[in-house]
Amino acid sequence: MQALLSFDKAPPFAAPLRFFLTAPLFALAASLVLVAAGPETLVSRWSPALLAATHLITVGFMLQVMLGALIQILPVVAGANLARPLTVARWLHGGLSAGVVLLATGFLSGRHDVLGGAALILALAIGGFLVAAARALAGVPSTSPTIRGLKLSLAALAGAVALGCFLALALANGWPVPLVVLTDLHAGWALGGWAGVLLAAMAYVVVPMFQLTPAYPARPSWGFPVVLVGLLLIWSAAVAIGSASLARVAQVTAAVAGIAFLVLTMRLQAQRRRARPDTTYRSWQFAVVSTIFGLLMWSTATVFPQLAEVPGWSTALGVLIIAGGFVSFIVGMLYKIVPFLAWLHLQNLGGGAVAAPPMNRILGDAEMSGQVRAHFAAVGALFAACWQPGWLARPAGVMAAVASAWLFFNLARAFSRYRRHAASIPAPVISP
Amino acid sequence: MSHPKTPHVVDARYLEPPEPFVRTMEMLDSLKPGERMLLLLFREPHPLYKVLRQNGYTYESEQSPDGTFEILIGR
Numbered sequence: 001m002q003a004l005l006s007f008d009k010a011p012p013f014a015a016p017l018r019f020f021l022t023a024p025l026f027a028l029a030a031s032l033v034l035v036a037a038g039p040e041t042l043v044s045r046w047s048p049a050l051l052a053a054t055h056l057i058t059v060g061f062m063l064q065v066m067l068g069a070l071i072q073i074l075p076v077v078a079g080a081n082l083a084r085p086l087t088v089a090r091w092l093h094g095g096l097s098a099g100v101v102l103l104a105t106g107f108l109s110g111r112h113d114v115l116g117g118a119a120l121i122l123a124l125a126i127g128g129f130l131v132a133a134a135r136a137l138a139g140v141p142s143t144s145p146t147i148r149g150l151k152l153s154l155a156a157l158a159g160a161v162a163l164g165c166f167l168a169l170a171l172a173n174g175w176p177v178p179l180v181v182l183t184d185l186h187a188g189w190a191l192g193g194w195a196g197v198l199l200a201a202m203a204y205v206v207v208p209m210f211q212l213t214p215a216y217p218a219r220p221s222w223g224f225p226v227v228l229v230g231l232l233l234i235w236s237a238a239v240a241i242g243s244a245s246l247a248r249v250a251q252v253t254a255a256v257a258g259i260a261f262l263v264l265t266m267r268l269q270a271q272r273r274r275a276r277p278d279t280t281y282r283s284w285q286f287a288v289v290s291t292i293f294g295l296l297m298w299s300t301a302t303v304f305p306q307l308a309e310v311p312g313w314s315t316a317l318g319v320l321i322i323a324g325g326f327v328s329f330i331v332g333m334l335y336k337i338v339p340f341l342a343w344l345h346l347q348n349l350g351g352g353a354v355a356a357p358p359m360n361r362i363l364g365d366a367e368m369s370g371q372v373r374a375h376f377a378a379v380g381a382l383f384a385a386c387w388q389p390g391w392l393a394r395p396a397g398v399m400a401a402v403a404s405a406w407l408f409f410n411l412a413r414a415f416s417r418y419r420r421h422a423a424s425i426p427a428p429v430i431s432p
Numbered sequence: 433m434s435h436p437k438t439p440h441v442v443d444a445r446y447l448e449p450p451e452p453f454v455r456t457m458e459m460l461d462s463l464k465p466g467e468r469m470l471l472l473l474f475r476e477p478h479p480l481y482k483v484l485r486q487n488g489y490t491y492e493s494e495q496s497p498d499g500t501f502e503i504l505i506g507r
Contacts, residue, residue: 079478143493144476144501204499208474212446215474215499273446 011072011085013345017415018093019068020334024408026060026100027327031378031404033104034397042389045314052104057322058190059122060100065330066198067092067129069337077205078147080136088132095125103168112172119168126161130154145221149201152225156193156232163189178239181247185239192254193232195326197225200261202333210336211281213268220264227257248302255299262288262295279368283332286376290324316386323400324379331375331407338411339363342418346425354425363414371410375403437504440469445500453480460489460505468506476501 030053034041037049044050071089074080082088099122106115133154142148163186170177204216231254238246266288269281277285297317301307308314339359346356378399385392435441442459444452452473459469471477476493484491484505493503 076479077475079476079481144495146475205475208445208499209449212448215445217499218495218497221499 011082011089013341013418015085015089016068016072016337016341018089019064019071020338020411021408021415022093022097023061023064023068024404024411026056026064026097027404028401028408029060029104030054030056031397031401033108035394035401038397039389039393042315042386042393043311045318048107048110050315052107054318054322055100055103055107057327059096059103062195062322062326062330063126064093064096064100065334066195067096067126069333070133070198072337072341073202074133074136074150077202078137078140078150080133080140082132082136088129092125092129095121095128099125106168106172115168116172119165119172123161123165126157130158144204145216145218145225146201146204148222149197149204149225152229153194153198153201156189156197156229159232159236160186160190160194181239185236188232188235188251188254191321191326192258193229196258197228199326199329200224203265206333206336207265207268207284211269211284212273214271216264216268220261224257224261228254231257251302252299255295255302258295259292262292279365279372280332280336282369283328283335283372283375286379287325287328287332290320290328290379291326294318294320294325312386312389316383319379319382319386323382328372328375328379331372334407334411335363335368335372338414342414346418346421349422349425357417357421362417363410367410367413371403371406374399374406378403435470435502437502438468438470440467441472442469443472445472445474452477456480456505465507468504471503471505473501473503474499477503 033049033053033056037047041047041049041053068089071082071085071092074082099118102114102118102121105111106118137147137151137154140147142151163182167177167179167182167186169175170179170182200221204221207213208215231250235247235250235254238244238250266285269285269288272281274281294317297313297320301313301317339362342362343356343359350356378396381392381396381399385396440459440463442452442455444455447455452471456469456471463469471480481491489505489507491503491505493501495501
């Protein structure tokens with residue numbers, strides 16, 4: 001029994017942790033771009049500072065955490081083992097970090113060679129990870145909606161990265177391509193096909209597990225990833241044949257599918273059996289509501305394109321979906337994953353002879369909830385700043401910087417407590 | 433709790449990790465030769481599958497419309 005209880009060989013804590021600790025620093029960098037560039041950042045979705053800040057969040061924060069967590073979680077949710085996870089983690093982490101710094105620098109400086117270099121490095125780093133993940137998943141049958149969702153989301157990531165690199169090269173070389181249409185499609189594959197489908201695939205597992213809710217019903221959970229990726233293919237085909245109306249139909253239907261998934265999540269959360277709402281629950285609720293409003297704004301502007309011209313509309317819906325939605329989902333997940341992994345590794349190090357401290361001693365709910373409140377306030381300020389950039393851009397940037405630095409501080413604190421406990425475990429237990 | 437497939441059931445649907453794992457192991461320890469047990473869970477427990485394979489158990493899993501995975505385990 002005791003031998004069975006020593007859990008399966010998980011990748012070392014360092015494999016995902018390097019991603020989790022650097023991600024908040026990129027969120028901090030995005031906030032500082034807003035503070036430095038000020039109101040001009042938010043006057044248009046095409047401002048260089050906003051393009052830099054957006055990618056610091058989406059690639060530097062979101063993609064960093066999502067891929068780092070996947071390295072850890074593939075064996076658990078899919079029974080798929082990456083070959084040499086630490087090597088994959090090192091290269092991916094280095095490539096993502098260097099790539100996003102260059103990407104942001106390229107946007108801010110307008111230097112085309114830097115933008116081209118960023119595209120190349122990101123393509124190599126993410127492409128390398130995708131090859132490793134595809135190998136790990138190759139023999140794994142799609143026995144659950146989570147595995148099917150994972151596979152589809154990775155395919156969508158390949159599409160998003162390919163489009164992103166093409167756009168960067170087009171900008172760098174001045175190719176005559178329809179930038180607006182292709183940028184929208186790139187965002188669709190990245191946020192809907194990759195981040196959205198991955199979020200759903202993970203939600204099927206973690207919402208019932210961490211929040212003690214009923215399961216996502218089988219039929220919609222199998223269907224959602226397929227529908228979303230199918231709609232993105234239709235949207236792409238519409239772009240290829242130049243049909244704006246077909247693209248609009250696909251976009252609105254995708255927004256409706258996303259809202260349906262989020263409403264289902266909200267209904268499951270309402271039936272949870274955990275008596276007291278914890279920080280993860282609160283940040284997921286905030287994320288669900290924020291994303292629903294963001295998708296409503298996006299689909300309204302798709303039906304009535306003149307709305308997209310209203311100053312603040314496009315940037316505000318981006319704030320709701322990216323900062324209010326995905327970042328809040330991810331922060332809520334990090335606050336479950338990091339204490340759990342610390343506990344798991346301490347438990348394994350102790351070998352049953354030394355008990356690991358309870359998870360709330362690694363990171364307490366009060367410590368997490370303060371940071372999450374600062375993040376909620378920052379999202380509110382960023383949303384308001386989209387409509388009143390002149391007054392609010394810099395204060396909103398400062399608030400976002402505080403929330404990001406606080407997140408880094410909390411995660412670093414959890415890690416230092418982990419190290420202290422690990423150091424207190426007698427050596428014979430560590431190497432029996 | 434019983435089930436048409438077997439009287440030995442662990443309903444771990446609203447339990448937090450590592451409870452489902454611990455209870456499954458306890459139930460497996462108590463089974464007589466030839467008996468099988470059923471684990472009910474809202475996800476597929478891949479780490480458990482690996483432990484089962486390493487210890488000579490076989491399992492089959494099926495998802496019902498409400499999202500529950502029914503995992504039948506035997507030797």
